[in-house]
Amino acid sequence: MTDASFKPGSARALVSSALPPALTFAIVMVLWEGVVRAFSVPRFLVPPPSDVLSAVWTERAPLAGALLTTAQGAVLGFLLSASLGTTVGLAFSLSRWLERGLYPYALFLQTVPIVAVAPLLVLWFGPGLRAVAVSAFIVSVFPIIANTLAGLRSVDPRLSDLFRLYGAKLGDTVLKLRLPTAIPSMMTGLKVASGLSVIGAIVGEFVAGFSEGSAGLGITVLAAYRQLRTDLLFAAVLLASLLGLLLFALVSGLSGLLLRRLRAPG
Amino acid sequence: MLQNIDLVIEAGSFVALLGPSGCGKSTLLRFISALDQPASGSISISASADESVGARTKLAFVFQDAQLLPWRTVLDNVALPLELQGTSRAEARERARAPLAEVELNDVHERFPDQLSGGMRMRVSIARALVTEPSVLLLDEPFAALDELTRQRLDERLRKLWQSRRMTVIFVTHALAEAAFLAERALVMSRRPGRIVLDHRLELPEERSSELRANADFAAQTALLYRALQQHGAFDDGSHTRSDA
Numbered sequence: 001m002t003d004a005s006f007k008p009g010s011a012r013a014l015v016s017s018a019l020p021p022a023l024t025f026a027i028v029m030v031l032w033e034g035v036v037r038a039f040s041v042p043r044f045l046v047p048p049p050s051d052v053l054s055a056v057w058t059e060r061a062p063l064a065g066a067l068l069t070t071a072q073g074a075v076l077g078f079l080l081s082a083s084l085g086t087t088v089g090l091a092f093s094l095s096r097w098l099e100r101g102l103y104p105y106a107l108f109l110q111t112v113p114i115v116a117v118a119p120l121l122v123l124w125f126g127p128g129l130r131a132v133a134v135s136a137f138i139v140s141v142f143p144i145i146a147n148t149l150a151g152l153r154s155v156d157p158r159l160s161d162l163f164r165l166y167g168a169k170l171g172d173t174v175l176k177l178r179l180p181t182a183i184p185s186m187m188t189g190l191k192v193a194s195g196l197s198v199i200g201a202i203v204g205e206f207v208a209g210f211s212e213g214s215a216g217l218g219i220t221v222l223a224a225y226r227q228l229r230t231d232l233l234f235a236a237v238l239l240a241s242l243l244g245l246l247l248f249a250l251v252s253g254l255s256g257l258l259l260r261r262l263r264a265p266g
Numbered sequence: 267m268l269q270n271i272d273l274v275i276e277a278g279s280f281v282a283l284l285g286p287s288g289c290g291k292s293t294l295l296r297f298i299s300a301l302d303q304p305a306s307g308s309i310s311i312s313a314s315a316d317e318s319v320g321a322r323t324k325l326a327f328v329f330q331d332a333q334l335l336p337w338r339t340v341l342d343n344v345a346l347p348l349e350l351q352g353t354s355r356a357e358a359r360e361r362a363r364a365p366l367a368e369v370e371l372n373d374v375h376e377r378f379p380d381q382l383s384g385g386m387r388m389r390v391s392i393a394r395a396l397v398t399e400p401s402v403l404l405l406d407e408p409f410a411a412l413d414e415l416t417r418q419r420l421d422e423r424l425r426k427l428w429q430s431r432r433m434t435v436i437f438v439t440h441a442l443a444e445a446a447f448l449a450e451r452a453l454v455m456s457r458r459p460g461r462i463v464l465d466h467r468l469e470l471p472e473e474r475s476s477e478l479r480a481n482a483d484f485a486a487q488t489a490l491l492y493r494a495l496q497q498h499g500a501f502d503d504g505s506h507t508r509s510d511a
Contacts, residue, residue, distance in 0.1 A: 156333070158329045158333050159333055159335070161301050161327070161329070162327070162329070162333060163350060164301060165299060165301065165325070165326075165327050166346075166347045166350040166351055166398070167350065167351065168350040169350075172349070172350055176335075176346070176349070176350075177335070180335070180337050261337070262336070262337040263336045263337050263378050263379075263380055264336070264337070
């Protein structure tokens, strides 16, 4: 708390918002450790948290490599979703015809079983980063399209009237009215997509992750499963969740900054 | 929903349009501003003499609840209409200062709408309407959501603005006293299908201060409007008191 710009209340606010989940975590860990030890649960079924932590430590080099690989795939897929999804949402908002013609197929991306399509991705993009990123993209793009579209459509009709009254050009209406109105909703879509992109990357890796370089967390999970290294499996899952949380936190932070600038609630 | 409306409004006059909710007052304003088109009939606005260059008669609209862009400062909100019409941002901001001065908002240029009171937001909205120097100003129940005192002050301010600028003002309201206080001419509409049932030139002095509200002539004029509204089914369930008078 050396930062002078910190408001007096914010240290307390931080404690009150971070303490409950931290406490929950600590209690669950202690219970878990206790139950596993007390009932001598086989370690290949449920390893105690101490085993998982020690696996994270002893396997830190391969895990770090795997984390980085998965992060690349997820972030690449997320950026692809963010740029393409926003563009498509904007295009749909500008043309009812385009929306009616293409929206059902965009929905298809949402409903397609990604595990079933993943082999196709390997055929088309080759094993490795590209197929993984495309998998992350497929899983995460729809919420961005849907939220962008909903946001752009949520403009107050009287503000639309105002712009029409002054003969606003389409570009001005989009830039000065529709996009600023849509940003809170777009940010919601991006937040959802950030978590999904990690899921998409892991699933992609299950099928397409065998590249010549280092393998991702999805591969770590598969390998640990085959060797019944359940502690390592847990460690990989833990890291994958943390990666999702990190991406979510980054997007949320960015969204918070933007929303404050736009003076939007939330 | 409107029927047989045949209406001529002289340039530079202040007209109040009164009527029960849903009678089509707002629709009429939307027709005049060309935001909507009537199914039949036509509306024409002849440009006043000094508008040889601009060709199109400049029209401005003040909506209920101010309708400002929350992400723009006061100055940028007022500059918006000019920006939309192609003026550069810098010049638009410069020209936005004068109308803000007219509504006495000189010291809040860089504030955001959520930092202002309801009455101040409404003044910003009026300044935004004035920035294009309109020859026709349409107001659709602009002060309906404000408290009575704020509304009276805004009425007085609007009346003064009209006196100094002499633009044509069409003011939609369902408040009788507001109509009587503001306008030179009051039009009372019936329930749907909306027709004009009273076209009355208010017999009140040109200079109207807040004392006028306690004046007997004023009460008589308001009562006259009230009777017209009552006769034409505005208060159908009998339990109505005089709505906002």
